[in-house]
Amino acid sequence: MAQTKTKKKSTKKHDVLTDYGVSPELAVELLRDMLLYRRFEEKAEEAYAIGRIGGFCHVHIGQEGAAAGSIKPLRDDDYVVTAYRDHTQAIAKGVHPNAVMAELFGRADGASGGRGGSMHIYDEACRFMGGHGIVGAQIPLATGIAWKIRYRSEDSVVIVYMGDAAVNQGAFHESLNMAAIWELPIIYVVENNGYGMGTAFNRVSKTDMSAKSVPHGVPASVVDGQDVLATYAHFRDLITEVRSGSGPQFVDLQTYRFRGHSMSDAVSGTYRPTEEVERRKEKDDPIVVLGDKLLAGGQIDQASLDRMDDEARQIAQDAVDFAEASPVPDPSTLYNNTWAEINEHGRLFFDGRHR
Amino acid sequence: MAVMTYRDALNEALREEMQRDPDVFLMGEEVAEYDGAYKVSKGLLEEFGDKRVVDSPISELGFTGLCVGASMAGLRPIVEFMTFNFAFLAIDQVINNAAKMYYMSDGQFPMPIVFRGPTGAALQLSAQHSQACETYYSHAPGCKVVTPGTPADAKGLLKASIRDNDPVAFMEGELLYNVKGEVPEDDDFVIPLGVADLKSEGSDVSIITHGKMVHVALQAAAKLDKDNIGADVLDLRTIRPLDMDAILETVKKTNRVVYLEEGWPYAGTGAQIVSMIQEEAFDHLDAPILRVTQADIPMPYAKSLEMLAKPSADRVVEACNKVLYR
Numbered sequence: 314m315a316q317t318k319t320k321k322k323s324t325k326k327h328d329v330l331t332d333y334g335v336s337p338e339l340a341v342e343l344l345r346d347m348l349l350y351r352r353f354e355e356k357a358e359e360a361y362a363i364g365r366i367g368g369f370c371h372v373h374i375g376q377e378g379a380a381a382g383s384i385k386p387l388r389d390d391d392y393v394v395t396a397y398r399d400h401t402q403a404i405a406k407g408v409h410p411n412a413v414m415a416e417l418f419g420r421a422d423g424a425s426g427g428r429g430g431s432m433h434i435y436d437e438a439c440r441f442m443g444g445h446g447i448v449g450a451q452i453p454l455a456t457g458i459a460w461k462i463r464y465r466s467e468d469s470v471v472i473v474y475m476g477d478a479a480v481n482q483g484a485f486h487e488s489l490n491m492a493a494i495w496e497l498p499i500i501y502v503v504e505n506n507g508y509g510m511g512t513a514f515n516r517v518s519k520t521d522m523s524a525k526s527v528p529h530g531v532p533a534s535v536v537d538g539q540d541v542l543a544t545y546a547h548f549r550d551l552i553t554e555v556r557s558g559s560g561p562q563f564v565d566l567q568t569y570r571f572r573g574h575s576m577s578d579a580v581s582g583t584y585r586p587t588e589e590v591e592r593r594k595e596k597d598d599p600i601v602v603l604g605d606k607l608l609a610g611g612q613i614d615q616a617s618l619d620r621m622d623d624e625a626r627q628i629a630q631d632a633v634d635f636a637e638a639s640p641v642p643d644p645s646t647l648y649n650n651t652w653a654e655i656n657e658h659g660r661l662f663f664d665g666r667h668r
Numbered sequence: 669m670a671v672m673t674y675r676d677a678l679n680e681a682l683r684e685e686m687q688r689d690p691d692v693f694l695m696g697e698e699v700a701e702y703d704g705a706y707k708v709s710k711g712l713l714e715e716f717g718d719k720r721v722v723d724s725p726i727s728e729l730g731f732t733g734l735c736v737g738a739s740m741a742g743l744r745p746i747v748e749f750m751t752f753n754f755a756f757l758a759i760d761q762v763i764n765n766a767a768k769m770y771y772m773s774d775g776q777f778p779m780p781i782v783f784r785g786p787t788g789a790a791l792q793l794s795a796q797h798s799q800a801c802e803t804y805y806s807h808a809p810g811c812k813v814v815t816p817g818t819p820a821d822a823k824g825l826l827k828a829s830i831r832d833n834d835p836v837a838f839m840e841g842e843l844l845y846n847v848k849g850e851v852p853e854d855d856d857f858v859i860p861l862g863v864a865d866l867k868s869e870g871s872d873v874s875i876i877t878h879g880k881m882v883h884v885a886l887q888a889a890a891k892l893d894k895d896n897i898g899a900d901v902l903d904l905r906t907i908r909p910l911d912m913d914a915i916l917e918t919v920k921k922t923n924r925v926v927y928l929e930e931g932w933p934y935a936g937t938g939a940q941i942v943s944m945i946q947e948e949a950f951d952h953l954d955a956p957i958l959r960v961t962q963a964d965i966p967m968p969y970a971k972s973l974e975m976l977a978k979p980s981a982d983r984v985v986e987a988c989n990k991v992l993y994r
Contacts, residue, residue: 394737442777447764453761455737456730459737460734464743484729487733491730650770650771652770652809654832656832656860658860658863659908659909660862660909661910
């Protein structure tokens, strides 16, 4: 680690890590995280296929590097807000995989007590603030969390994720403008997988992603989300900067979705060629990219990689077992938490069943 | 008791609650340096500074969402809409985020936040600036709706709304800001949400209403009084929570009801009240309940047409006579 930084790739064992200032231990941890996210999402797909999970379900397979690399440098008291592809980001921020899977199953022990489902994971203690289902609507909300940090003179930061399609919402532009004028500690991150559902970004935008924040005076940067080390290093530096009071930042976090938009959608065909998906899976799998580097660099061997993968599969299986064993929510709790304050006078419920 | 305007009563409520709790802040268009489009926030910037009295860009969706997020993170924001007509741009944040967050998160995030501003018609502002918006908000579980009609109610209910731990749509009347009335001088004058107020008493017919229409109802009651007809004027004050006990009490007393509201009839507040009365007090009714509402059209500009479209005391008197079979 004492070697000087070099931009040039080297065959020396540790250079690929020192390029980014990442320790071998941290690199292995990032690999372990991504393996867990992959195996967790595969289990979610299985459970969805047999009807254990209902509704909409959007998995993160292919985008694990984006979640692991950007959330890892955060502190516990930093906030994460995201859209509906939220399972792995929740786990990355500290929500227990069991609580996430139980939420997908709609069980009482789910992170949101079975009230939210796949799109609405919340954990106040982990400062994981959802899980939001309306495209772009989480962006002003996250901006308000950053407002609270500034209001109370705290030094936390907020990362808010959105898909590439969300930058066409007014909520995005209104938020960046406000964050810029009030110098809020927030990083707006586009998880840019190239497609808003089935619509390629270049079909719905005349300008490049990196241009989107410029009119608002929010600095933009680009990073390859399939390279988790680059992503980690980029966010580590950016988070430090934002924490020091530099104001908001915008990141085009380029990634690729290996699955359909949601569980009910085709992986490819009408809107993107199958060859494109196959090529990206072959070349750009964030787990393989890092795994190969660490194998080549000698930081891990095949046996330890296999062992890590087995452990990830076991945690994912444990999450499924936990969710299966968790009870469905008690029917008597149907009306709970509709109101934070039941006023002493007057009626709040009007369906005739609740008095 | 002090006599003050509805505007000053709101201003006092804001000032006192901001003094009481440092987590309360006010954000909206023109609230700070301009002292508020309707001067409700006059002097607050000077007293509390620009950290707590904040001029926003004209971005209703954006600043409403920001305040919803600040509430989720533990602050107690007050959002001022210059008028509720502009709040339609932000209704996603109110309904999908503020009203549902506590439930969706299984009780992890209470959302104390007040959305306030004038609603309803003023004078010749035509369709986009003349509409009563309360039913859009009362429709959604998780959002309380408060509609004060007098200066005292404005002060006491705004203070209760700011202290409440749920989102509250607090709907003022543009034509009420200059109305004067007696307001208790107690620093801690709070009117609990969910308590209706009998603004006038009579035993022949019940006029149930809310918000600015309280004054129209009182005019109608005065006219009826000349014909020796006594009217109860029940001001709901809050639409949600709803003081159903007070409604049933007046229904059982007079057995004849007219609901008066400024909004449109279809799925209006009155439709809900009528449904509940027939469910819970059917045997006490001596006549079908009638409603007096805005004409079921967008508000026209021409003064003559606007007067025809708005609910009036004469139309309330007419409806009362009908339910009395006179």
